Amino acid sequence: xxxxxxxxxxxxxxxxxxxxxxxxxxxxxxxxxxxxxxxxxxxxxxxxxxxxxxxxxxxxxxxxxxxxxxxxxxxxxxxxxxxxxxxxxxxxxxxxxxxxxxxxxxxxxxxxxxxxxxxxxxxxxxxxxx
Numbered sequence: 332x333x334x335x336x337x338x339x340x341x342x343x344x345x346x347x348x349x350x351x352x353x354x355x356x357x358x359x360x361x362x363x364x365x366x367x368x369x370x371x372x373x374x375x376x377x378x379x380x381x382x383x384x385x386x387x388x389x390x391x392x393x394x395x396x397x398x399x400x401x402x403x404x405x406x407x408x409x410x411x412x413x414x415x416x417x418x419x420x421x422x423x424x425x426x427x428x429x430x431x432x433x434x435x436x437x438x439x440x441x442x443x444x445x446x447x448x449x450x451x452x453x454x455x456x457x458x459x460x461x
Contacts, residue, residue: 353433354385361390375400379442389436397444406451413439413453421460431460
């Protein structure tokens, strides 16, 4: 997860110092990240793509879960862990500063490799990381 955050944030930081509007910065960051996908995050998680929706100011990460994480029992445990830790990580991480300053809603969508269906979705709103 940290590897992905660093990549996305590095792109956003560099672009943020240029003349683009904030929505343009996030759109470019999404395109840059997508060029590197699929990206293996860990032994059970692969980042497939990202998307930025400027209408709702939402940055979406799409992942695929494999192996032991690709089952409903693991999803419940993982969901609890992510709900407790991701907002704190966004709130305290220097790399996520541009997201915070721009009041971006961040959505993490996890798909099952086996079924290709959504297994888990976590939405983090600005109110959750303020």
